[in-house]
Structure formats: structure tokens, C-alpha cells
Amino acid sequence: MAKNTGPAKTPVKKKTEFSTPASAAQDSPSKPAQTPHTNVGKGIIAKPTSGEASKEKVSSKPHPKKKPKEPLVNFEEMARTAEKTFAQEQLSAHEEAAPINADPTPAEGVNLHNIFLHEEIPSLYTVHITSELSPVAKVGGLADVVFGLTWELQIRGHNVEIILPKYNNMRYDHIYGLERCFEDLWVPWHNGAIHCTVYFGFVYGRKCYFIEPHSNDCFFERNKFYGDHDDVFRFAFFSRAAMEFLLKSGKRPDIIHCHDWQTGLVPVFQWEIYHRLGMHDSRVCYTIHNFKHQGVCGPQVLDAAGLHRHEYYYSKERLGDYNYPEAINLMKGGIVYSNFITTVSPTHAGEAKDKGQGFGLEPALHIHGGKYGGVLNGIDYEVWNPKTDCHIPVQYSSENIDQKYENKRALRERLLMADNEKPIIAFVGRLDPQKGLDLIRHALFYCVNHGAQFIMLGSSPDPSIDSYFWRLKGEINENPDSHIEIGFNEELAHLIYAGSDMMVVPSRFEPCGLTQLIAMRYGAVPLVRSVGGLADTVFDKDHADKPLDQRNGYVFHNDDYGGIESALSRAISCYYMYPDHFRNLMLNGMASDYSWNVPGQHYLNIYNYIRAK
């Protein structure tokens, strides 16, 4: 009985290392093994350890859908309709165009390379203001980034604190020692003030403050993090409350680091209000994780938040939105008013500014280009560590990588999938059109028809997308080679990373992407589209301009079925026909360093550059 369910260690035919089969030109789909390679039966490909029983299970169960039929649906259109309705609702209350008040003060140009010098940095006091933190309030990658970066700063000896809303649906079981620490915080709102209580607690050693407003709006008692019609008000309030808390509690951080549209007003408040109230030495770093969601809204938010000079704030140089003359744009406020803006990979920094991926904010990025750059995300190497991961049944590392296949077996068992010799290809992520939903669906059908299994874990706040995938799940439910899991499940995500052979990330755009980094840490080979941070981190086995030991996955360029098929067919073929090469890819990924070590230093250099001196 073979010991694992991974690719065999002996190649079927010896070919030049990492050679490209003639049929495998990038982005031109070659024909992969239609059924598992014929040598499988001869024992060259490793078999499942559950052995004969599992073979019987597979062969005795007739494949209910030999060729599942792939339906067509336009996810982009689905999401656009929902967004349009939302934007119209937001804007309808304000019909007049606001005059422009010209007073631009863009920063002087700065060369990022010059500030990324490892010069001595004094101990800094940094406060992160954020709407997400892993694992207590996680929707996506923002939560992971704040969790990982804050720890990196802390272990380097800096004083780091995090301010979050006190959501009623947080994972309170991950907060240690939660207690009230500031009873009477009155936060200006409309013409009065809202009474708040602030709590303090530790999240895996990180010092966190949670703001709880007491008002009839119940801003953070919605049993969800986002997706309500008044989100812009909820997070504008949170931003104001966080700044008021800093002021009233006497905290004077060197650096305030805030994230995405939800906290885009923080730098505005800092400069326009709190700077004059004694917080003159705090500087703001603003990180954009996703340009698509900008907090475009009507003027009522400004009134509520105490920013009353409409004409001043509406100007194109400040918060005025470029596309809707009646609207303000919270993310634009963050760009204009912060001391430094980052996005989460160097490639995406360029795409957002110059290649149409700034979702309308390109002019602001150009004007403020002197204080803008890309810092590649890391992942937390303690949370994402197959050697110590308590969510997976068998721990492993590159030294005993065969143990990974025990997790593959456990994953199949848990999802009631066939235990056979096929590779598992998976997707984990938010079900947003950004992620290339039609390509993910296509990958599922392609895999089950071409000798692979497919697992998808994801969820969407958009009910039409969620229900589409529920229907698809119903259709493929009986197929033993595929599984769709809808919902957010952190623990299952760990098992999927550990049990899969490959992870697909066919994004339309991807500011950084964490799933390919986590996949590599767990020895799952990434198959990605060449955009944003995916292009910065995954190097194609056959085509990359890199030494062999740095090639770690498969990359395709075209945003279409042909593109993804090209990567899938090359990967599936390699898995069956060149298992040693496939194993090299796994090991190369595991050997790379995508921890917070390097990006942590980059952020410190930025902080040091902007701090009051």
C-alpha cells in the first residue's frame, strides 16, 4: 500500500527539468491527462492509504455526472446592479453640484527606495484604527494584515495598539481579559454627541480597544460587519470615535495607521480637527487594500461627523468624488489628507495609478504620487504554520511533506469526497467578482472533467451571488470529485490549505492576495492570474524569468477560459507525469519567505520617514 495520496516521486518519463511540453505554451490550453495517467494502475502514482477499500469505494460508485454541464451567468452584471442601486440611494438626498475650492497641497516627491533603508529607527508608538482584526472580526485579508503587521511591530519593540468597533458578532472567545477602560466617551455626532464605552482586551498579545456606542442606531449590533445601507455612517462614526478616544484618553501616537474606506476620514479628522486640539505630532499612514470599495456617499455624512464646511470638503482637491459631482469619497479623503499612502503590493501600486485599476482615483494618486507606494503584504507565520497548526489533524513541514497527505485524506473524509489518486485543486476566498467567479466555476467543471478534484470555500454579502453558488452546489452535490462550501469557516480553510495540492486564484484584479501565500506555506502549488500581488509572488514553472529554485507555481495572463485552462492543464499534467517536478514546486513555495519580516521593516521605514522629527 502506498504511503501517500500525492504525486508519485518517480517521473513517468524523464524530460529535461522544468521543460515546457510543446503543447503547454502559456495561456494556450494543452490537453492534460483526461483520466488519471495509465501508469497510475502500475503503482507509479502513489495511491490512497485507505487502499483497497477506497479503490472499491471509487470504482463501485458510478460517477453521477460524467460531464457536468457548465451554466453561464454574468457575475459582474449581478454585482453592478446591486452596487448601482446602493450608490443611487446614497446620492439621491443631495442634488446640487458643489463648487470647487482650489487649494491643493500635494506632497513633494519621494523615492520609496530611498526610504527603504535600514536606518536606526527609534521606538515608535503606533495605533491602528481598523474595521477588521483576525480572528475576532474577520471578513477577508484586511483582518489578517492588521493581525500580522501589528505583531511584527510589537516583537520589534514598538508600542502598538489597535482600535476596533465593538461588534456584537465578534469572536469574543479570542479576546482575553476584556474589561471597560473608559466609561464616558462622548463622541460629537450631528448636533449632539453619542455616549460610548471603551473596552480593553488582548487578542493573542495585541493590545486592543473596542468602542461601543450607546445609541438607537445600534451601529455595531447588526450581527454582521458590513452590508447595511448606513455603512458609511457607521464607519464615519467609528473613525470620529477612535480619534476622540485618542484625544480624551491622552494618547498621542507617533503614527496612526488606518485602513481602507472605512477609516478614510481618520486623516481628515486628524488634520482638520485633532491636530489643533493638541495632537499635532501624530502622523497618518493610510493603507488601501482594495480600491474598488471607496465609501462614495452624500454630504449627510460630513454633517453628522462635524465637517460642516461643505464647499471646502466637496472640492475636487479634497473629498469631492471625481465621477459623481454630488458625492464625497471617503477613500479620497484618506489619500489627500494622510502623510503616506500604501497599497499592498508594488505591482498593484502601479496598476492603480496608471493602468486603470484605481477605480476612478487615478488623478488623486497622481497628484499625491509623492507620498504613495506599494508594500507587499506578509502572512503571519505563527498562525499559518503547518508544523504547529492545531486546525489540521497531522502537522508537517518540508522535511516530512508526505504527512501532508494525511490531511488530504482527512479533508476528503470531512467533505465526503472520493479517496482516489487525483490532485485536489481548491479556491478559498470572498465570492466577489474581483476574484474571477466565472473562472472559478469554470475551473471546477474543467477539473472534474480532466482528472482532478475541486473544492471551493467562500461566501458573499451579495445574496444573488450566494444563492447562485447554492444552486450550483445543489447541481454538483452528488459528484464525488467536487465540493462547494458556502460560508465563512476559518478552521476548514486551514484544512483546505493543508489538504490541497493546488490553489487557484484567477482574480480579475488582486491588490496583493494572501491565499497564494498561505497555499505556498502549506505546500499547495498556486495557479494564479498575473495581476497585482499575484504577479509579485508567483513565478511560473515553465515560463518565469527566474532560477528553477524560485519557480513556485503556474501563472496565466488572459482573463478568459483559455487562460485558466492553460494553467490547469499544465499543472494537472505535471502532477501526473512529472511528480518530482511537482514536488519541487511545492518545496520551492515552502522555502520562500513571505512572513512579515521584510514588509514590517518597510512599514517602519515609512513611519520613520513621516514621523514628527
Ligand SMILES: Nc1ncnc2c1ncn2[C@@H]1O[C@H](COP(=O)(O)OP(=O)(O)O[C@H]2O[C@H](CO)[C@@H](O)[C@H](O)[C@H]2O)[C@@H](O)[C@H]1O
Ligand atoms: N469563506 C471563507 N472562510 C474562511 N476563510 C476565508 C473565507 N474567505 C476568505 N477567507 C480568508 O480571508 C483571507 C482572504 O485574503 P485575500 O487576500 O483574498 O483578501 P481580500 O480579497 O479579502 O482583501 C483585500 O485585502 C487583502 C489584504 O491586504 C489583499 O491581499 C487582497 O488582495 C485584497 O483584495 C484569507 O486568509 C482567506 O483564507
